[in-house]
Amino acid sequence: MYVLIVGAGKVGWNLARELINKNNEVTVIESDQGRYAVVEEELEHSAQYGDGSELWVLERGGIERADLVVAVTGDDEDNILISQVAREKYGVPRIVARCNNPRNLQHFELLGVKPVISATDLILRLIEHEVPKYGLVHLLDLPEERLEIIELEVAEGSEAAGRAVKDLGLPDGSLVISILRDGGGFVPAGDSVVKAGDEVLLVLDVGIEPRVTERFTNRSGAAA
């Protein structure tokens, strides 16, 4: 398979290396001269210097015969444009684009660029799959990724009190990452039961907080 990668940041460079190791033909285009020099030292002829949103640079990179174009620059407008041109002008059968700012996802969708990979989604998936191994390092990056971590007290008489985590009925994009009780804390499994008086840590997409907190408060408004 011939893969054209635009952007030799961490993502582009590592992707290029992995794909080459898996015996694919790869070209990675980088517009920063210093970065290009570093990457070229390892990847040699697989690296090309140029602005990947210039059509002639894409053509020189062989976009017309590419089986896959991966747009992973640090600028969403560039990734959108490269993907759009790859698909609509050059008829590239498969595109993968990176969305740096989750707020721009709607623009990718509007212009028909898909699939889109966003770091937010990847971290969320990682958390979902690896909650027990989940470390504080990832947490520190989360605010920039437009995720929130909130702490809630479980109110007496709330929907959540007495329910297992898996039955909490939380909206998509939210996850209980730990339960604090009696001075200690633990990472819950799906069948861990939340009790009134517990403090619960959740990670969530920005904007869904009201739908999450309502599960933990007492609907009648009485204090727990």
Added chain:
Amino acid sequence: MFVLIVGCGRVGSAIANSMLREGHEVSVLDEDPEAIALLDRGQSESWEERGGRYTVGTALELDALLAAGIQEADAFVASTDGDNTNLVIAQIAKRRFEIERVVVRVLDPARARWYAEQGLQTVCPTQTAIELLEAAVRGQIRFEGVSG
């Protein structure tokens, strides 16, 4: 009509002042709060005193476009210093907000040509310069002072 201009550089600010002078409602969006100075340059009253709108925000942020009034815009000008930004926001204006009159400044002739073929009204200053300069070199035209 209501004109929204995104990108307040030499081009955007000049169009904004002309449109305002012609009696249109004009809103300008730029990420630089200082760029409003370009709108005031050579004017006795400030941009806002003359009734112009100015919003500080990033072109790609939907909230900024909404604050600048994209929903009411009859005409949309994309004149930031980024070709790709201009091409993306112009498509947002056209497809999402269904603005009929969308014009885009694109410096790269190749991208300008292809997106024009896709139905965008692109203006390419580079291409215009090439054509004028070539004609002047051939002696086909001769301009006194500055072209245009």
